[in-house]
Amino acid sequence: MLTNQMVQILVFVILTIMTLGGGLGVVSSRNLFHSALFLVLSLVGVVGYYALLDAGFLAVVQLLIYVGAIAVLILFAIMLSRGLMARRQHQRNEQWWIAALVVLLVFVVLLVVLGQVDWPVADEQALLSPNVSVGQLGQVLLGPYMIPFEVISVLLLAALVGAIILARET
Amino acid sequence: MLSEFAFVGVLIVFASLLPIAGLGFAWLVRPKKPNPIKKSTYECGLETIGGTWVQFRAQYYIFALMFVVFDVEAVFLLPWAVAYDQLPAYALIEAVIFIAILALALVYAWRKDALRWS
Amino acid sequence: MGIPLYWWLAVAAALFCLGLYGALSRKNAIGVLLGIELMLNAVNINLVVFWRYITPQALTGQIFAMFVIGIAAAEAAAGLAIIIAAYRQRDTVVVDELDMMHW
Amino acid sequence: MEATISWLTTLIPQLPVPTARLIVYVVYSAILAFAAPVVLVVAYTYMERKVLARLQDRIGPNRAGPLGILQGLADAVKMLTKEDITPAKADRIVFNLAPMLAVVAAVLVFAVLPVAPGVIGTDLKVGILYVVAIGGLGELAALMAGWSSNNKFALIGAFRTVAQLVSYEIPIVLAIITVVLASGSMQLGAIVAAQDVPFLFTLPVAFLIFFVASIAEIGRCPFDLLEAESEIVAGFHTEYSGMKFAMFFIGEYMHLFSAAGIATALFLGGWRGPGAGEASILGVLLGFVYFLAKTTLLVFVMMWVRGTLFRIRIDHLLDFGWKFLVPVALFLLVAVAFVLKVPVLNSPTFRWLGMLAANGVVILVSLALVVLAARHSRSAALRGVAGVDG
Numbered sequence: 018m019l020t021n022q023m024v025q026i027l028v029f030v031i032l033t034i035m036t037l038g039g040g041l042g043v044v045s046s047r048n049l050f051h052s053a054l055f056l057v058l059s060l061v062g063v064v065g066y067y068a069l070l071d072a073g074f075l076a077v078v079q080l081l082i083y084v085g086a087i088a089v090l091i092l093f094a095i096m097l098s099r100g101l102m103a104r105r106q107h108q109r110n111e112q113w114w115i116a117a118l119v120v121l122l123v124f125v126v127l128l129v130v131l132g133q134v135d136w137p138v139a140d141e142q143a144l145l146s147p148n149v150s151v152g153q154l155g156q157v158l159l160g161p162y163m164i165p166f167e168v169i170s171v172l173l174l175a176a177l178v179g180a181i182i183l184a185r186e187t
Numbered sequence: 188m189l190s191e192f193a194f195v196g197v198l199i200v201f202a203s204l205l206p207i208a209g210l211g212f213a214w215l216v217r218p219k220k221p222n223p224i225k226k227s228t229y230e231c232g233l234e235t236i237g238g239t240w241v242q243f244r245a246q247y248y249i250f251a252l253m254f255v256v257f258d259v260e261a262v263f264l265l266p267w268a269v270a271y272d273q274l275p276a277y278a279l280i281e282a283v284i285f286i287a288i289l290a291l292a293l294v295y296a297w298r299k300d301a302l303r304w305s
Numbered sequence: 306m307g308i309p310l311y312w313w314l315a316v317a318a319a320l321f322c323l324g325l326y327g328a329l330s331r332k333n334a335i336g337v338l339l340g341i342e343l344m345l346n347a348v349n350i351n352l353v354v355f356w357r358y359i360t361p362q363a364l365t366g367q368i369f370a371m372f373v374i375g376i377a378a379a380e381a382a383a384g385l386a387i388i389i390a391a392y393r394q395r396d397t398v399v400v401d402e403l404d405m406m407h408w
Numbered sequence: 409m410e411a412t413i414s415w416l417t418t419l420i421p422q423l424p425v426p427t428a429r430l431i432v433y434v435v436y437s438a439i440l441a442f443a444a445p446v447v448l449v450v451a452y453t454y455m456e457r458k459v460l461a462r463l464q465d466r467i468g469p470n471r472a473g474p475l476g477i478l479q480g481l482a483d484a485v486k487m488l489t490k491e492d493i494t495p496a497k498a499d500r501i502v503f504n505l506a507p508m509l510a511v512v513a514a515v516l517v518f519a520v521l522p523v524a525p526g527v528i529g530t531d532l533k534v535g536i537l538y539v540v541a542i543g544g545l546g547e548l549a550a551l552m553a554g555w556s557s558n559n560k561f562a563l564i565g566a567f568r569t570v571a572q573l574v575s576y577e578i579p580i581v582l583a584i585i586t587v588v589l590a591s592g593s594m595q596l597g598a599i600v601a602a603q604d605v606p607f608l609f610t611l612p613v614a615f616l617i618f619f620v621a622s623i624a625e626i627g628r629c630p631f632d633l634l635e636a637e638s639e640i641v642a643g644f645h646t647e648y649s650g651m652k653f654a655m656f657f658i659g660e661y662m663h664l665f666s667a668a669g670i671a672t673a674l675f676l677g678g679w680r681g682p683g684a685g686e687a688s689i690l691g692v693l694l695g696f697v698y699f700l701a702k703t704t705l706l707v708f709v710m711m712w713v714r715g716t717l718f719r720i721r722i723d724h725l726l727d728f729g730w731k732f733l734v735p736v737a738l739f740l741l742v743a744v745a746f747v748l749k750v751p752v753l754n755s756p757t758f759r760w761l762g763m764l765a766a767n768g769v770v771i772l773v774s775l776a777l778v779v780l781a782a783r784h785s786r787s788a789a790l791r792g793v794a795g796v797d798g
Binding site for chain 2: 409430433434436437438440441442445487488489490491492493496504507508511512515516518519529530531532533537567570571574575577578581582585586588589592593594650651652654655722723726727730731734735738741742745746748749
C-alpha cells in the first residue's frame, strides 16, 4: 500500500535526479546549447521541489521567470554569439582541477556542518499547515516590504537601461 | 496532506505517453527508406551555403530583455492584485509608483528606438 | 513532511557546489553565468526549505525567494548584455581573453 | 473531482480514499491526454476547413465520408504512414525531444481548465499564472526545434516565433492581472464564480487585449508570420515531417482550444449559464455544454478573423504589441485599480458600472492618442515631402 510519505520520497528522488543530473549536465556538457537545456531540466526539478514544499506560487513563478524568461534569454544570447557553437574549443580552463578539488572540499565541509547543526524545526502542527496564501504575500509585500518592492522595479529599470545601451548595435 | 500539484504530476506522465505512443506507432507502420539526398538540409533542394550560424541581430535579444523585465514586474504585481481588496488605500499609490517605473522602462526603450524593427 | 530536513539541505549544497564548479572551471562567459544561476537556485531552495520546516507561519522565506528570483532575472539580463557587447567588440566570450579592465 | 472521489468511495465502501483519488486522477488524465487531443484536432480541423471554405465561397472537404466528415481520419492515417526524415546534420536527441515537449506543454494547460461545474483537474490557487507559465515551455520547444534542425530557415523561424510569443505574453499577463484585480483570486474556479456579470461586459478592453494577444500567441492569422512560406518556408518546424510534424500540429490545435477555453473562463463566465450547477448531474452536463458552446464560439471568431484579415508585417506586429497593447493594458490596470478603491462604489452593481466606466475612459483616451499620433506622423511625413520639393 502506497503511503503519503512513500509517494513524497519517490517524487523527491525523481526530482533530485532531474535537478542534480541537470546540474551535472550544465557543468560537463561541451556544447553550450546543451548546457543551457540541462539548466532548464535542473530548474524544472526545482519547480517540482517548490511544489513538493507547498510553495505553489513560487513554483509557478520559478517556471515563468526561469524556464519561460531567463532560459529563453540565455538561449538567445548563445545563438547571438555565433562562433561559439561552431568552434569545438575546450570548454574548461586550465585551473579546472583546482576548482574541482576546492568544490569537493566545500561540499564535504558543508555536509558535515549541516549535519551537526541542531535545526529548530517547527512543531508537528505547524508543519502540517503551512499558512501562506498569495493574498498574504501581497499584504506583506505592500506592507513591511514596501521599500524592496519598489526597489525591485527600479533595479529592473536600471538593468533594462544598461542592457539596452550595451546590446544595441551601434 | 497531498499537494494540489499531485494531479499535474499524474497528467505529466500521461501527457508524455501521448507523443511516445504516437511516435512509436508511426515508427511501426511508416516506411523507412532514407538516402543522403532526403537527409540533406532543406533549402529548396540546394545545399546550404555557409554554416547555419549566420549572425543574428541583437534586436531579438532586446525583445527577450523587455519580456524578462515585464514578466518579473508582473509576478510582483500579482500578489498585489490578489490582496487588493484587503489592502488599505495607499496600496493603490504604491502600485501606481511601481507601474509608473515600469512604464518609464517602456518609454525609455521606445525613445531609444530599441523597439523598432529596422 | 515526510522528507528529513537534512536531505533537502544536502541536495541544495550539492547543487550549489555544482554551480560553483561550473562558475570556476568554465572558459566561456555564458558557461560561468549558467553556474551562477545554479548557485542562486540552490540558495533559493534553502530559503524555501527553511520557511517550510522552521517558520511555516512566517512569510519571510517566500518573500526573499521572490526577490532572489527577481534579482537573478536582472543579473541575467545585464550579464548577458555585457557578454553580447564584449563578443561584438572582441569576437570572443572566453573569460581569460576578456581583459580590457586591466591596462 | 472531489465529488467524483466521494461518489466512488460510497459506491465501493471498501475502497480507501487515496486509491479512489488515484483512480479518478488516472482516468481524468487519460481523458485529457489521449481522448481530448484526438477529438479536438479532428473536430477543429474539420470545422476550420468548412468555415474557411464558406468564407471563401468554396465547399471544403466533401469526399471522405458524408460532408467530408472523415477527412480528419484520412489525414491521421496519412500522417502515420509518412516517412519520418531526420536531417543528417540535425542534433538527433534535441530534434526528437522538441515535438514531444510541444505536445506535453499543450496538454498540461488542460489541468486547470474548468470545463464544467466541479470538473477541473486541479483548481490550483495560482491557476491562471500556471497557464501563462506553461506557455513558456512552448517557446522552449520552438527554440529547441529551430536550433536542432541545423537549418537557417528553421532557426530564423524559431527566433521570430519566440520574439512574437514573448512580445504578446506581456499584454496577456497584464490583462490577466486586471481580471485578478477584479475577482481577487488567481484560482480559475474562483474567477468563474466571481462572474455574476461576465467580465466581458465589465472589462471589455481587457477581453479585447487578451483575445487579440491570444491569437498572436497561438500564431494564427493575421499573426501567422512564422508560417510565412514566401519568407522563411515553414518556420521552426521546416525540417519536421510525418508524425513529428503532426505533434506540432496537434499542439497548435490544442493551444487554439485552450486559449479559447481560458478566455471563456476569464471573461465569458466559464461554464455558467441558466440551470448549470454542481448540485445535479444534469446541471454539470449543462455547464459542460455552455462551456463548449462559448469556447467554440470564440474558436469560430478566430477562424473568421483568419478568413478575413491579411498577414501583418513583423515590424508592425511587434509595434502593435509593445507600442499599443502594452501601454493600453498598463493604463487599464491603473484605471481599474483606481475605480476599485473609490469608496462610493461598494455595492457590486456600482463596482461593475465603475469598471465599465474605467474601460470606457481607457478606450476613449487611447483612441484619441492614436488619432493624434497618426495625425502627427502624417503631417511630419507631409512636411518631409514639402521639404524635398522646396
